[in-house]
Amino acid sequence: MITTSPLAFARSLAAVAAASLLCGAATPGPAPGQPRYDADGRMLFPADYREWVFLSSGLNMSYAPGPAAAGADMFDNTFVPLAAYRAFLATGVWPDKTVILLENRGGTSQGSINKHGQFQTTAYMGAEAHVKDTARFKGGWGFFGFDTDGKPASEIPHQAVCYACHEQHAAADTTFVQFYPTLLPVATARGTLSQAYLAETAAAAPAPAR
Amino acid sequence: MITTSPLAFARSLAAVAAASLLCGAATPGPAPGQPRYDADGRMLFPADYREWVFLSSGLNMSYAPGPAAAGADMFDNTFVPLAAYRAFLATGVWPDKTVILLENRGGTSQGSINKHGQFQTTAYMGAEAHVKDTARFKGGWGFFGFDTDGKPASEIPHQAVCYACHEQHAAADTTFVQFYPTLLPVATARGTLSQAYLAETAAAAPAPAR
Numbered sequence: 001m002i003t004t005s006p007l008a009f010a011r012s013l014a015a016v017a018a019a020s021l022l023c024g025a026a027t028p029g030p031a032p033g034q035p036r037y038d039a040d041g042r043m044l045f046p047a048d049y050r051e052w053v054f055l056s057s058g059l060n061m062s063y064a065p066g067p068a069a070a071g072a073d074m075f076d077n078t079f080v081p082l083a084a085y086r087a088f089l090a091t092g093v094w095p096d097k098t099v100i101l102l103e104n105r106g107g108t109s110q111g112s113i114n115k116h117g118q119f120q121t122t123a124y125m126g127a128e129a130h131v132k133d134t135a136r137f138k139g140g141w142g143f144f145g146f147d148t149d150g151k152p153a154s155e156i157p158h159q160a161v162c163y164a165c166h167e168q169h170a171a172a173d174t175t176f177v178q179f180y181p182t183l184l185p186v187a188t189a190r191g192t193l194s195q196a197y198l199a200e201t202a203a204a205a206p207a208p209a210r
Numbered sequence: 211m212i213t214t215s216p217l218a219f220a221r222s223l224a225a226v227a228a229a230s231l232l233c234g235a236a237t238p239g240p241a242p243g244q245p246r247y248d249a250d251g252r253m254l255f256p257a258d259y260r261e262w263v264f265l266s267s268g269l270n271m272s273y274a275p276g277p278a279a280a281g282a283d284m285f286d287n288t289f290v291p292l293a294a295y296r297a298f299l300a301t302g303v304w305p306d307k308t309v310i311l312l313e314n315r316g317g318t319s320q321g322s323i324n325k326h327g328q329f330q331t332t333a334y335m336g337a338e339a340h341v342k343d344t345a346r347f348k349g350g351w352g353f354f355g356f357d358t359d360g361k362p363a364s365e366i367p368h369q370a371v372c373y374a375c376h377e378q379h380a381a382a383d384t385t386f387v388q389f390y391p392t393l394l395p396v397a398t399a400r401g402t403l404s405q406a407y408l409a410e411t412a413a414a415a416p417a418p419a420r
Contacts, residue, residue: 050392051292054264057285060327075267082261105391112388112410113379117270122391169323178322181315181332182260200322 033081034097035131042152043129043144049101052079055180059107059118063165073107075120078180088183092190093173098132100175124148130166130175139163141174171197243291244307245341252362253339253354259311262289265390269317269328273375283317285330288390298393302400303383308342310385334358340376340385349373351384381407 030036033052036044046052055078080088084098094100106123109116129144136142143156143163156162171178172187172194187193240246243262246254256262265288290298294308304310316333319326339354346352353366353373366372381388381404382397388407397403 051263051295053261054287054289056330057267057287058327058329059269061324061329062326063323065325077264077267079264085261112381112386112407113273113375114271114389115275116272117268119268119271119389120266120391122394124391165323171322176322179324179329181330181334184332197322 030097031083033083033099035099035129035133038152040152040154042154043131043142044152045127045146045150046099046101046129047150049079049099049103049127052081052101053085054079055085055100055183058179073118074125075105075107075118077103077105077120079103089186092187092192094132094175096132096134100130102128102130104128129153132173139167139174141166168196169200170194240307241293243293243309245309245339245343248362250362250364252364253341253352254362255337255356255360256309256311256339257360259289259309259313259337262291262311263295264289265295265310265393268389283328284335285315285317285328287313287315287330289313299396302397302402304342304385306342306344310340312338312340314338339363342383349377349384351376378406379410380404 032048033046035046038044057075057077059075060073061076079101081099084095087095087098104125104127106121106125107118108121109118111119111121126148127146129146131137131142131144132140133142134140137155138158141163143160144153145156146153166174166176170176171184172192174194177183177187177193178197242258243256245256248254267285267287269285270283271286289311291309294305297305297308314335314337316331316335317328318331319328321329321331336358337356339356341347341352341354342350343352344350347365348368351373353370354363355366356363376384376386380386381394382402384404387393387397387403
């Protein structure tokens with residue numbers, strides 16, 4: 001399943017890093033970190049995302065009730081470009097052209113001197129993007145799933161469950177800010193928490209003492 | 211134990227971000243991301259580390275044999291300044307004045323729509339720094355532990371177990387690159403894996419078939 005070698009991956013990062021040093025050069029097209037699409041409307045994989053700002057990670061997270069899925073352990077790491085991160089700190093919402101990139105990566109407890117708990121491995125298992133592009137997507141946001149080959153991805157149709165789930169449960173701006181520890185206090189202070197999230201949080205809170 | 215409010219933390223990040231926009235101004239002292247010390251040699255807490263490059267995270271990791279410790283779940287998130295990260299990609303070792311910052315943060319499975327697995331919470335539980343400063347530290351590296359108040363920290367004495375453990379087990383340049391998925395292939399390709407790590411890895415590998 002892992003078709004990109006870790007070294008090739010590291011080399012592509014280095015190439016992107018070198019290219020982005022040309023900050024004074026005139027570069028047509030979107031600013032660094034903004035979404036790019038091919039002629040067929042497929043999103044190009046943002047190969048430099050490991051240099052973006054880290055929002056959080058989870059291990060074996062699932063929103064599905066019932067027993068936990070069996071199988072390999074998996075971490076998710078979420079990243080956003082620096083400019084979008086700073087805009088959220090200032091406003092509690094994402095600027096247009098924000099890309100939130102979720103990377104799936106293997107986890108293990110076996111390796112080196114580790115004795116307990118889990119750490120992340122070199123097994124890159126694909127990525128998902130959530131993109132704010134109000135001129136392009138119905139509702140302002142689109143989802144994309146990238147395979148491990150890093151090829152461009154078509155927009156996931158809006159009938160998919162991810163759209164409804166984010167609209168119904170996301171803490172701020174249809175994004176799961178409740179899982180981003182440095183941003184949840186910002187959305188709280190800026191008053192940008194969604195009504196749906198506030199209602200869900202109130203319903204889950206213990207009843208006040210009489 | 212949590213004495214810094216998440217919002218104050220976010221505000222300090224925003225202030226640091228605003229200050230760093232003054233890129234053309236003459237700023238005496240170390241470059242962004244390099245270690246800073248007070249007059250007593252204590253290291254100042256690098257308050258902007260959440261905008262650094264993420265290396266990896268783990269959950270409840272421990273190098274101690276025996277039963278796992280009871281108590282609250284804890285993630286560790288590790289960050290390094292962008293310039294140091296790019297230097298490692300190019301060379302497989304860290305440049306002088308590198309700061310590797312490990313953040314400890316609460317984990318939970320209870321919250322919002324999550325049903326399985328663990329995610330990170332707003333409970334910031336302090337941080338540890340591993341600093342390469344060859345003119346300052348015996349062996350080139352120093353460790354520091356920061357409490358949740360973000361106050362300057364004194365260097366951890368070199369008799370502490372962290373120094374010997376890193377020298378004996380770290381994969382590259384006395385750092386635990388074996389736990390940093392995007393850097394382990396770089397150190398492998400650049401030939402900077404430590405003899406100790408190579409011996410440990412060879413000893414742990416299954417014997418070749420005859």
